[in-house]
Amino acid sequence: MSSNSLYRKWRPQRFTDLVGQDSIRDTLVYGLAHGRVSQAYLFCGPRGTGKTTTARLIAKTVNCLSDDTDKPCNHCAACLSIADGVNLDILEIDAASNRGIDEIRQLRDSVRFAPTQAKYKIYIIDEAHMLTREAFNALLKTLEEPPAHVLFILATTESHKIPPTIASRCQRYDFHLAQVETLTDFLVTIAQKEEITLPEESAQFLGRLAEGSFRDALSLLEQVKAAGLRDLDQSSIESLLGFVPEEQVQTCLTAILAGEIDHAHTEIDRLVARGYDLRAFCTQLLQLSQRGLEGLAIGQLDGLSPALTQSLQRNGLANLVYWIETLLIATDTMKQTPIARLPLDIAVAKMAIHLGAVPTQPKVVVATHVPKASEPVVLVKEVEVKELPVIAEVTPVHETVAVPVAITVPELVSGEDWTRVLQTLKADVPSLVTTLAHAKVSGIDEGVARIAVRFKMHAEKINQPRNRQKIEEALGSVMQAPLKIEAHVVKDLVVEDESTDLAEIFDFED
Numbered sequence: 001m002s003s004n005s006l007y008r009k010w011r012p013q014r015f016t017d018l019v020g021q022d023s024i025r026d027t028l029v030y031g032l033a034h035g036r037v038s039q040a041y042l043f044c045g046p047r048g049t050g051k052t053t054t055a056r057l058i059a060k061t062v063n064c065l066s067d068d069t070d071k072p073c074n075h076c077a078a079c080l081s082i083a084d085g086v087n088l089d090i091l092e093i094d095a096a097s098n099r100g101i102d103e104i105r106q107l108r109d110s111v112r113f114a115p116t117q118a119k120y121k122i123y124i125i126d127e128a129h130m131l132t133r134e135a136f137n138a139l140l141k142t143l144e145e146p147p148a149h150v151l152f153i154l155a156t157t158e159s160h161k162i163p164p165t166i167a168s169r170c171q172r173y174d175f176h177l178a179q180v181e182t183l184t185d186f187l188v189t190i191a192q193k194e195e196i197t198l199p200e201e202s203a204q205f206l207g208r209l210a211e212g213s214f215r216d217a218l219s220l221l222e223q224v225k226a227a228g229l230r231d232l233d234q235s236s237i238e239s240l241l242g243f244v245p246e247e248q249v250q251t252c253l254t255a256i257l258a259g260e261i262d263h264a265h266t267e268i269d270r271l272v273a274r275g276y277d278l279r280a281f282c283t284q285l286l287q288l289s290q291r292g293l294e295g296l297a298i299g300q301l302d303g304l305s306p307a308l309t310q311s312l313q314r315n316g317l318a319n320l321v322y323w324i325e326t327l328l329i330a331t332d333t334m335k336q337t338p339i340a341r342l343p344l345d346i347a348v349a350k351m352a353i354h355l356g357a358v359p360t361q362p363k364v365v366v367a368t369h370v371p372k373a374s375e376p377v378v379l380v381k382e383v384e385v386k387e388l389p390v391i392a393e394v395t396p397v398h399e400t401v402a403v404p405v406a407i408t409v410p411e412l413v414s415g416e417d418w419t420r421v422l423q424t425l426k427a428d429v430p431s432l433v434t435t436l437a438h439a440k441v442s443g444i445d446e447g448v449a450r451i452a453v454r455f456k457m458h459a460e461k462i463n464q465p466r467n468r469q470k471i472e473e474a475l476g477s478v479m480q481a482p483l484k485i486e487a488h489v490v491k492d493l494v495v496e497d498e499s500t501d502l503a504e505i506f507d508f509e510d
Helices: 022-033 051-063 077-084 101-110 133-144 180-193 200-210 214-226 234-241 246-257 261-273 278-298 306-333 342-354 415-426 430-436 456-463 465-479 502-506
Strands: 040-044 090-094 121-126 150-156 171-174 363-370 377-384 440-445 448-453 484-489
Touching: 022 051, 022 171, 040 051, 051 077, 051 090, 051 121, 051 150, 101 133, 180 200, 180 214, 200 214, 200 234, 214 234, 234 246, 246 261, 246 278, 246 306, 246 342, 261 278, 261 342, 278 306, 306 342, 415 430, 415 465, 430 456, 430 465, 448 456, 456 465, 456 484, 465 484
Parallel strands: 040 150, 040 171, 090 121, 121 150, 448 484
Antiparallel strands: 363 377, 440 448
């Protein structure tokens, strides 16, 4: 069984097989055919776009032993040895692991020796930007005046890190990402050769996932092939690769752009229940939103559901841009928040508010007068105020409206009232009664009854949230007013004359 991966198995062996870089291919083919071979090439561009493959094609072309004008022939000894990676004169160096000055000094010393098997000795330096400054300086002189039998091909994904002194001595070519259509045709062709039934929409889906990289596209196709399935529709591939089905992503985005926050949350709940990665889902949402943005920009929304198409057209570019910016922030925040879903929920809510789908009416306090047995108390509740239409004239309405009035707060708590408070507390928290029996309400200030005690531990006990709540409920019931309490220490407090008789409260037997 062959262990070759698809991208190695189907690596282009001729310039005519090189797709996606037409201008570079045509320029190199013309120059090599007319003997215009540069001493140094610099290939720049993203991963998987064909930089190393093109370097090997140059190596085969200049060393091909065939007399045919169409080179490389892929049949001579030189072509076969280079294709198999056993030619001693074609040296591929990984600059990421050989980046120091010592390795470049060895290279500089070896270039003086003539090739043993080929016409040209070729050095392919991959990820050249990883070389150190000292290594670049050591390489500079060799690039400037290389021997006639030596060719250098530098490949990099970060061209801005190549020193200008090095770049100026090379013939530079910039490789670009492949378009989805190019990757789709490429995948369909390879699938046919591998006897895999790959529908065009599935190939297009894989092409979008590859993000312009031929190598990534073939890696995805290989993963699909490893599943052992012959007929692969898009939904099967999505399930196989762990992606949320496209239909569900479109349904969720449609709900978000319609401001239907409840529907959107229902869709997200389903994803969480099925164990999908929410960050990956956000990436899919971003990709789908980007497709919608591009479609609106050029006036061509293809491949989207009728509901999503209608929603995109109704929202327009402004709302869609707002949503994409909000989702970008949410996706980035997911890396830091302990609750992965929270940023996505916030983004959905922001979009609903932006569209005006979530009511944001102000709330005001309306007082309702509820008479008590003794003194009036105002109960407060919140109600929403809806916007009313503006009318030319105001017609008087004879209707009584409750108006907030000041609560009548007692000025002091008498000993008799305090005893009633303790009697109310004895059934619920009897331990508080003994503490409060030696306390004194020193006064009432703005609805807060100040309770004076002699010891700090008594004040701390009274001020505990649960105890405070019980005392406030009992005090409010006795005084018929919503009062708060606050205990404070008065070291010289005298309560003997007003001390509460505990026997009267607890009904002690004689």
